[in-house]
Amino acid sequence: MSHREVADELRARIRDRVLRPGQRMPTQARLAEEFGVDRGTVRQALRTLHEERLLTNVSKGSPATVAPEPDRAPAGPEAPPQPTTVALAPRVAAAFAAPHVEIDALCLTSISLTLSIGEPLRRIHAGELKPAKVDVRVLLPSREIDLAFPAPVDPADADRLHQRWLAMRNAQGQVLQHNLLALRSTHGIDVHVSFRALPFTPPVKLYLLNGSEALFAYYTLRRREEEIDHEQLQLYDAEGTRSMLFAFEQGAGLRDAAFVEQSHLWFNALWETISSELVLTN
Helix, strand or coil: CCHHHHHHHHHHHCCCCCCCCCEEEECHHHHHHHHHCHHHHHHHHHHHHHHHHCCEEECCCCCCCEECCCCCCCCCCCCEEHHHHHHHHHHHHHCCCCCCCHHHHECCHHHHHHHCCCHHHHHHHCCCCCCCCEEEEEECCCCCCCCCCEEECCCHHHHHHHHHHHHHHHHHHHHHHHHHHHHHHCCCCCEEEEEEEECCCCCCCEEEECCCEEEEEEEECCCEEECCCCCEEEEEEEEEHEEEEEEEHHHHHHHHHHHHHHHHHHHHHHHHHCECCCCCCC
């Protein structure tokens, strides 16, 4: 077994919270015995996790400690919801510590996801994160449908409002796609980004991370005013970046595990049945 394989197994234990923040790791001697390797291989694996900021106190004198997660929003039944702009980014960054990053998203424009990708990209470029593969799938409303929202108060403004939403949907998707695919040439990461179109306006947003987390929020509508084509339009809209995000994790109890599992089933069913090819052009 190589040091990379040892690091992969220990990383999975930390991600699945078998090894929790602040917990002392087993001694190097015990890990060497468990994995059937020498202590040098264990030390290399621990150094790798230390470079990824998953471990602290990595030295020859005492066992390492699982790093605290000050930026990670709590999950489970007692966790309070937080605005998407607060909760999503640290969880996406944590997901990028895995060798194979898998992100599925269902949303209205993908702006929150695009913003949240910024921190893990920075850390990849800084050499702090080194995923080998990234798979991202995004479900967005089709350009062909009449959106439930954003919706104009005056039906005569429907076409202009639809074109503004479409331009935003496409622009955010293109930025997300470009920034992720650039990792192929800059870091040799195997990246795949796919979009499909839904035949309805999603009333909720959903983010699924590495098969182990589901982040869920309602789009709550309100009436507001916005300038479009130098004219103030009244519309009903939802500000998705402010939506309160509820976090569910596989390791946080039966309720959370069931929600994560059912969310994956729902997303995959939409992806494989009623969604259609999506081209990000106006």
